[in-house]
Amino acid sequence: DAGITQSPRHKVTETGTPVTLRCHQTENHRYMYWYRQDPGHGLRLIHYSYGVKDTDKGEVSDGYSVSRSKTEDFLLTLESATSSQTSVYFCAISESVFRDLDGYTFGSGTRLTVV
């Protein structure tokens, strides 16, 4: 009954190949986010979306693109994967930027390894 799912959960890919990660929500939340999490760093925002076809860059957006053609799906694409993009990727959703009673809800994460 998870309101947010990520796929795949694990992926190994080769340097230079494109990779797409999917985030799917059933909560009808407006905001969706892609983060990466690396040891010694906090979660870092890659891109976020505030509605269908409305997206914006985060602090580490270079090498990544996103698309949101439906409310429920937010796709993250690594255009040409590099070893520095080996990371755990989390998708998150929120009903509103200022809805704070519940915070963000995170997906289970995708562990991506670029070899």
Add this chain to the structure above:
Amino acid sequence: GQNIDQPTEMTATEGAIVQINCTYQTSGFNGLFWYQQHAGEAPTFLSYNVLDGLEEKGRFSSFLSRSKGYSYLLLKELQMKDSASYLCAVRDAGSNYQLIWGAGTKLIIKP
């Protein structure tokens, strides 16, 4: 610039109390969040503070002092299941109200 600082790791004893500190510098403070993250899992929301003072939720409490750029998460009656990383995040008006995250504090509970 923006900066969130937390201790990297802390150790505490089952049944005891532990306080995890977070200091921050942002251009436009607009709320502070605490999340819990067990190893290999997703972060889960614990608490939110936007005004100075203490917010209590069962065994967990969170405190905020905006003038000092300081917050702490207080965990009482520690249980083994509290072994996790605790993430501090600040919503920053200067970053389109997005969250700026600390690196997290790994809390180890010993019997």
